[in-house]
Amino acid sequence: MKVNVLFFARSREIAGVSETVLELKAGATSQDLLESLLREYPLLKEITGSCVLALNQEYLAQDEAKALRDGDEVAVIPPISGG
Numbered sequence: 452m453k454v455n456v457l458f459f460a461r462s463r464e465i466a467g468v469s470e471t472v473l474e475l476k477a478g479a480t481s482q483d484l485l486e487s488l489l490r491e492y493p494l495l496k497e498i499t500g501s502c503v504l505a506l507n508q509e510y511l512a513q514d515e516a517k518a519l520r521d522g523d524e525v526a527v528i529p530p531i532s533g534g
Contacts, residue, residue, distance in 0.1 A: 452521035
């Protein structure tokens with residue numbers, strides 16, 4: 452299955468792209484996707500403890516392993532500071 456991944460703020464800087472399409476095995480979860488992202492973009496490890504994932508515009512809990520479907524959109528959202 453193919454999942455569209457969007458990168459925002461610091462995650463976009465680290466990945467060097469604003470979006471990508473990942474091919475995952477059927478039955479993959481959001482945690483599987485995160486592991487795949489870390490293999491593809493190892494420097495993302497610096498923010499994984501503080502970023503959140505959003506699946507189809509709904510935030511996921513930090514350790515939630517939500518089932519993915521073909522065509523889903525996952526956003527990688529790092530912490531954002533204001534001023």
